[in-house]
Amino acid sequence: MLxxxxxQxxxxxxxxGKHGSDSLFNIFNRCATRGGxxxxxxxFRYPLSDHATINRRSSIISYFAATEKTFPFPSSHFDAIEPYMSNRDERTKLTQENNTIGRKMGNIIAPDNTTQLIMKGVAAIVDLMQTSRSFMQDLALSDAHPYAQEKDSIFSILDxxxxxxxFSLKGKPGFAQMADLDVVFRFRYREEIRQLLQRLYxxxxxxxxxxxxxxRNFAFAKALPGNMLSIKLEHVFHPGVPKAVPNNIRIHPDGNVIFLTGANxxxxxxxxxSLSIAMFLAHMGFPVPAASMEFSVMDGIYTTINLPDNLGMGASHFYAEVLRVKKMAAELSQGKKLFIVFDELFRGTNVKDAYEATIAITKGFATRHNSLFVISTHIIEAGDILRADTPNVxxxxxxxxxxxxxxxYTYTLEEGITDDRHGMIIINNEGILDILEAGIQQTQPA
Known part of the structure; x- marks a missing residue:
């Protein structure tokens, strides 16, 4: 299942990210190549849903993290190869007829850009292949190593x-050698060169x-089969928050609904x-912002944290929340194992409706024992009802x-339901009522 x-x-x-600079993609994008x-x-667009595939990718990345090797190719090689390989016009083949005194003199006066591009592309592929063989030979991997298959696939091309x-060249190739290699690279074995490039990306x-x-001191998570339905995270933190306070969290089948409360x-x-980012990255097989992590593989992740109004549909915030819950219900009805997060469920309606709806929807989610839920709310009174008759919350x-x-604020999780009510204290600390009172006095006639 995908x-x-x-x-959302x-x-x-x-x-x-809307601007990209602080996005998760940008945090991880240290690639030397556009292809990478x-x-x-x-x-990022297609996380994985198979625990063996996730663990294999994670093990490969972990291996390279331990070796501290650096990517052995200059990005300029790929900049030369990509336009070279995109040129499939047979009329641009290098030939011995091109290698004349007239052509050489012409290039001195007005260089042939197409020929120069082709020669740079051929030279870059030659160096790329030679460096690839040397780099791969230095990787002492057992047959069972997770990267061994990819290493073998690279050698199957190079060999x-x-x-x-x-590999028999001594020094830079001459024009005649370049002409022969151009035919091999661009035309006869074009697909193999493309496959090699993809492996290097x-x-x-x-x-x-x-x-x-x-x-960043990220940890490599261990993926477990989905039927185990658990998450174990030690010192998880938000990668975009400076000096973020880490937290520990464990979710088990007998408590698959987390009811989170706390003051503003x-x-x-x-x-x-933080929790959702860790789960998302873990399903990619990527390192996570935590000290350690084990998790059951899910079929999908859905969060509702910054839900906007849908003005185009004329939908209020509350109706947008209702539609969002409806979408989650439809996904769950298909039997999917989902990780679902709702931040301040039903904040867009009055307290009474929010109270009743929070209880009803949380109880409804609790009947789905094959999924994991995290629901936060300010309606702490709902917790007393749920605690009485919903044991897996x-x-x-x-x-x-x-x-x-x-x-x-400690920013550190504790067991139970908060009884903190500090909204008016914050309002008073900000002097809002004093500002309003001063404004009233200024508008009154003397």
Whole structure:
């Protein structure tokens, strides 16, 4: 089954970002090649849903993180190869007829750009293949190593008899050799060269992600079969928050619904994003912002954290929430194992309706024992009802303590339901009522 998610989730987690600079994609995009960046984008758009495939990719990246090797090719090689390989016009083949005194003199006066592009492309592929063989030979891998298959596929191309002249060259190829290799690279074995490039883009990606893991102290998660239905995270944090406070969280089948409470500014949204980002990255086989992680593979992730009104449809915020819940219900009805996050469910309606709807929807989610849910709310009274008759709901909160009239936030999860109510204290601390009173006095006649 394909892993499913949607634009709302990608936006909530800032996967690509509106401006890109602080997006998850940009955090991981240290690729030296445009092809590597394209593979990275595809992986972000299509996470995995098979635990063996996830663990294999994770093991490959972990291997390169441990070796601390760097990508051995200059990006300029790929800049030369891509336009060269895109030229399929047989009239541009290098031939001995081109290698004349007249052509050489002509190039001195007005260089033939097409010929120069072709010669640069051939030279770049020659160096690429020679460097690839040397680099791969230095990788001492057992047959069972997760990267062994990709290494073998690269050698299966490099060892083709047609490419033997590449490895017997002494120094730079002459014009006649370039002409022969041009025919081999661009026309006779074009698909094999493309396959080699794709393998090297993949290598660029692996080494880029490995570098990020080392620099940011990210951990490599272990994927478990989906039927185990669990998450174990130690010191998970938000990768975009400076000096983020880490948290521990465990979710098990007997408590597959997390009911999260806490005062405003206590860190609920940030925690939910941190957890969701870790789950998203883990399903890609990427390192996660945590000290350690084990998780059951799900069929999809859906978050609702920054849900906008749909003015184009004339939909209020509450109706947008209702439609979002309806979409989740439809996905769950297909039997999918989903990780679903709702931040402040039904904030767009009055307190009574929000209270009743929060209880009803949370109970409805709790009947889906094959999925995992995290629901936050300010309607803490709903927790008392759920605690009484919904045993698979687990209650956690982010506490607030008071230093005089100043709230102090620990950003550290605790078990239970919060009883913090500090909204009016914050309003008074900001002097809002004083500002309004002063405004009234100024408008009154003397």
């Amino acid at each position: 892993f499913t998610t949607d634009k 989730t990608l936006d909530d987690l800032n996967i690509f 960046a394209a593979v990275l984008e595809e992986m 083709m008899p047609a490419f033997e002249p590449v 993949q290598l660029d990606l692996y080494m880029s992600i490995a570098r990020v893991a080392g620099e 500014m206590a860190g609920k949204s940030t925690f939910m994003k 687990r209650f956690i909160y982010l506490p607030t303590s008071m230093n005089g009239n100043t709230p102090v």
